[in-house]
Amino acid sequence: MTTPAVRCTGLRHAFGDTVAVDGVDLEIPAGQVFGLLGPNGAGKTTTIRMITTLLPAAAGAIEVFGLDAAHRKMRVRRLIGYVPQQLSADGSLSGRENVALFARLFDVPRRERADQVEIALGAVGLLDDADRTAATYSGGMIRRVELAQALVSAPRLLVLDEPTIGLDPVARTGVWERIEQVRAETGMTVLVTTHYMDEAEQYCEQVALMHRGRIRAQGSPAQLRAELGPESTLDDVFRAVTGDAFDDAGKGGMRDVRAARRTARRLG
Ligand SMILES: Nc1ncnc2c1ncn2[C@@H]1O[C@H](COP(=O)(O)OP(=O)(O)O)[C@@H](O)[C@H]1O
Numbered sequence: 604m605t606t607p608a609v610r611c612t613g614l615r616h617a618f619g620d621t622v623a624v625d626g627v628d629l630e631i632p633a634g635q636v637f638g639l640l641g642p643n644g645a646g647k648t649t650t651i652r653m654i655t656t657l658l659p660a661a662a663g664a665i666e667v668f669g670l671d672a673a674h675r676k677m678r679v680r681r682l683i684g685y686v687p688q689q690l691s692a693d694g695s696l697s698g699r700e701n702v703a704l705f706a707r708l709f710d711v712p713r714r715e716r717a718d719q720v721e722i723a724l725g726a727v728g729l730l731d732d733a734d735r736t737a738a739t740y741s742g743g744m745i746r747r748v749e750l751a752q753a754l755v756s757a758p759r760l761l762v763l764d765e766p767t768i769g770l771d772p773v774a775r776t777g778v779w780e781r782i783e784q785v786r787a788e789t790g791m792t793v794l795v796t797t798h799y800m801d802e803a804e805q806y807c808e809q810v811a812l813m814h815r816g817r818i819r820a821q822g823s824p825a826q827l828r829a830e831l832g833p834e835s836t837l838d839d840v841f842r843a844v845t846g847d848a849f850d851d852a853g854k855g856g857m858r859d860v861r862a863a864r865r866t867a868r869r870l871g
Pocket residue numbers: 618621622623641642643644645646647648649650
């Protein structure tokens with residue numbers, strides 16, 4: 604069996620009384636685009652911050668390509684490229700300068716730096732605009748600069764927290780196409796969070812649905828939809844596994860969703 608890119612067991616973290624991550628088990632196969640899905644407050648960012656070693660886990664264990672994240676923090680960090688939820692590109696620098704800055708930060712060897720920066724800019728389609736200041740970029744271009752920043756150290760695991768939040772549909776597609784292309788060309792593993800189910804459906808090979816600190820379902824979008832019934836969407840699956848009716852009445856929740864959908868069809 605090949606070593607998974609990430610394996611979390613019994614992962615937990617609380618902020619005071621708020622249990623943000625409540626016993627998460629997660630296995631992310633190497634080479635996949637894996638989506639961690641859930642509404643705001645589900646615990647996605649907290650999970651990712653623990654996987655990237657930026658936040659210590661209160662309980663549980665994390666392995667990244669077989670390395671224990673708690674004891675091999677620096678080695679794990681070198682394997683990871685991370686684009687946080689908050690925008691991080693510097694508007695006063697050009698696109699190229701932003702990426703070059705990360706190449707230095709991440710210790711890309713000096714004689715490889717210029718090449719790596721060009722490769723990363725090319726991978727996100729920004730070579731033509733690389734010398735303009737980032738302040739003049741659109742939201743989608745800023746996101747792509749950040750993607751290039753994370754790619755410049757040639758990570759084995761690319762972690763993207765809500766990469767398309769706040770972007771218009773065209774820019775969202777642009778970001779996803781770049782992610783797909785990079786994965787196809789490098790075999791990199793991509794862990795991405797989103798609350799857009801349609802994006803996950805289209806671009807993720809596997810997803811985990813997170814709600815109130817726990818993983819409620821995991822599998823390929825097609826598998827999860829098939830379990831619920833024909834014509835169901837990932838949105839329906841999510842409602843089925845997180846809805847109160849499901850918690851209270853087991854499979855009843857699934858039936859309720861099917862009924863609701865039939866009603867909607869009749870009315871719509
Ligand atoms: N730094 C923090 N201090 C206090 N509470 C936090 C902090 N970060 C997150 N939380 C809380 O933890 C829960 C999970 O948050 P988060 O991991 O950011 O969820 P998501 O990324 O899925 O929106 C939420 O209830 C949030 O309010």
